[in-house]
Amino acid sequence: MGEQLMVLVKLLWQYSVLQIVIVMSFTLMMVPLLTWAERKVIGHMQVRMGPMRVGFHGILQGIADGIKLLLKENIIPAGADRPIFILAPILSLVPALIAFSVIPFDSWFYITDINIAVLYVLAIASVGTYGIILAGWASNSSYALLGALRSAAQVISYELAIGMALVGPLMMAGTLSLVGITKAQAQGWFLPYQIVGFVVYYIAMLAETNRAPFDLPEAETELVAGFHVEYSGMRFAFFFIAEYANMMVVTAMATVMFLGGWNPPFQGFEAAHFLQKIPGIFWFFGKMFFLLFTFLWVRATFPRFRYDQLMKLGWKVLIPLALANIVMTGVILAIRG
Amino acid sequence: MSEKLNRFIRTITLFELLKGLALTGSVWVKSIVTPKAVLVTRQYPEEKRPSFPAFKGHHGFLKDEDGSLKCVGCGICAAACPANAIRIETEEGLQHEKVVTGYEIDAFRCIYCGLCEESCPKDAIVLTQLFELADYENRERYIWKMDRLLAVGEKRPLFRDEIDL
Numbered sequence: 001m002g003e004q005l006m007v008l009v010k011l012l013w014q015y016s017v018l019q020i021v022i023v024m025s026f027t028l029m030m031v032p033l034l035t036w037a038e039r040k041v042i043g044h045m046q047v048r049m050g051p052m053r054v055g056f057h058g059i060l061q062g063i064a065d066g067i068k069l070l071l072k073e074n075i076i077p078a079g080a081d082r083p084i085f086i087l088a089p090i091l092s093l094v095p096a097l098i099a100f101s102v103i104p105f106d107s108w109f110y111i112t113d114i115n116i117a118v119l120y121v122l123a124i125a126s127v128g129t130y131g132i133i134l135a136g137w138a139s140n141s142s143y144a145l146l147g148a149l150r151s152a153a154q155v156i157s158y159e160l161a162i163g164m165a166l167v168g169p170l171m172m173a174g175t176l177s178l179v180g181i182t183k184a185q186a187q188g189w190f191l192p193y194q195i196v197g198f199v200v201y202y203i204a205m206l207a208e209t210n211r212a213p214f215d216l217p218e219a220e221t222e223l224v225a226g227f228h229v230e231y232s233g234m235r236f237a238f239f240f241i242a243e244y245a246n247m248m249v250v251t252a253m254a255t256v257m258f259l260g261g262w263n264p265p266f267q268g269f270e271a272a273h274f275l276q277k278i279p280g281i282f283w284f285f286g287k288m289f290f291l292l293f294t295f296l297w298v299r300a301t302f303p304r305f306r307y308d309q310l311m312k313l314g315w316k317v318l319i320p321l322a323l324a325n326i327v328m329t330g331v332i333l334a335i336r337g
Numbered sequence: 338m339s340e341k342l343n344r345f346i347r348t349i350t351l352f353e354l355l356k357g358l359a360l361t362g363s364v365w366v367k368s369i370v371t372p373k374a375v376l377v378t379r380q381y382p383e384e385k386r387p388s389f390p391a392f393k394g395h396h397g398f399l400k401d402e403d404g405s406l407k408c409v410g411c412g413i414c415a416a417a418c419p420a421n422a423i424r425i426e427t428e429e430g431l432q433h434e435k436v437v438t439g440y441e442i443d444a445f446r447c448i449y450c451g452l453c454e455e456s457c458p459k460d461a462i463v464l465t466q467l468f469e470l471a472d473y474e475n476r477e478r479y480i481w482k483m484d485r486l487l488a489v490g491e492k493r494p495l496f497r498d499e500i501d502l
Contacts, residue, residue, distance in 0.1 A: 049372075
């Protein structure tokens with residue numbers, strides 16, 4: 001019986017079923033924890049306590065909110081385009097979750113390793129935007145439509161910057177496979193060489209996930225809640241989960257592309273070799289959680305951009321910087337052979 | 338020129354942004370190390386702050402040193418009350434004096450202005466510092482009768498859990 005179970009587990013592992021289950025459940029478990037962490041961190045930065053009631057220091061707050069949303073009524077507005085209204089949250093959530101399929105958490109733990117992984121993540125991320133745009137359109141509400149249009153313009157502008165910021169590490173690694181890129185960083189992270197690319201990517205990923213200070217699509221003070229005003233219950237929760245899953249995807253991408261993925265820091269130094277003994281998965285999640293923390297940190301610190309400032313930053317600053325970074329990387333790589 | 342250069346360097350190094358992050362970050366670190374000293378939130382039901390001495394809360398009815406009611410049933414408080422929240426019942430006693438048999442404050446009507454306390458010639462009614470007036474049960478509990486007012490007046494509680502109303 002035990003042997004049969006082992007064979008079954010090995011088979012499931014071989015066909016990636018086990019990895020899929022682990023990664024999906026981990027992602028969905030992280031969402032309530034992340035919402036709790038967000039409220040807690042921002043509360044502390046604003047000299048408040050944040051959630052304190054549900055569980056130890058409110059740690060179960062996210063789960064309580066999730067249960068509340070599950071039990072609430074799903075309202076569809078009378079003027080809404082029903083099929084699209086129902087489709088939009090699904091279209092928003094699914095891409096956010098399937099992007100995890102190519103993220104290498106450790107040298108032995110990833111769902112799949114495809115040779116166009118970076119392109120795949122970028123493509124999937126753009127599909128996720130359709131969810132937002134369709135939600136805004138189908139709601140038949142002016143606030144939702146405004147939020148969706150802002151989102152469309154913002155994501156188009158910043159996806160360029162994201163794509164071009166990622167070209168630097170790609171040139172250094174010489175591969176589009178995320179596993180390959182991580183392995184190329186075994187002798188040192190790309191961060192010191194790609195510091196400009198990292199800064200551009202970081203700013204663009206805040207905009208890409210619609211996080212403060214680029215949260216114009218759901219600006220509470222201007223658009224009520226933006227594209228998801230008309231959504232309630234589980235459909236709203238889908239958008240919520242998608243937003244946080246997207247945050248995890250972009251931070252995981254930043255970890256792989258710039259911060260060496262599962263590789264420990266200071267690989268070049270003899271004295272730091274003991275760091276190799278710590279499993280890579282801890283390094284990966286350590287970096288990813290630090291980046292997620294900076295998301296919350298930035299949100300607690302900076303006010304929202306004005307629309308024209310957002311466009312100016314994207315087109316006049318980030319894209320030229322990313323282009324210059326590509327040229328510089330190319331020149332240096334050519335000189336060093 | 339140096340002013341422009343200074344500005345340029347500050348922009349390119351994201352100096353001002355990092356300064357802002359340092360402020361929120363230092364508050365966060367302090368709030369983790371010494372939460373009591375930094376976080377200003379009070380966890381209300383566990384951690385209560387008494388109201389100020391001049392606070393006008395739940396009414397209290399006072400007694401003399403000899404244990405008799407201070408109230409003589411003159412009705413000035415009821416006349417002064419702008420919300421018409423006070424109702425007094427009086428009867429004629431054995432020595433043809435006025436005896437207060439019933440005194441009611443309608444907490445739904447009362448606006449806690451304190452005019453009853455100011456107008457009382459015998460200083461028989463006061464507004465105490467008790468501020469937790471909510472009740473879960475029926476609405477009759479908001480019509481405060483003589484026994485409740487006397488209990489509050491005698492004990493002068495700061496919080497609801499000090500007295501059984």
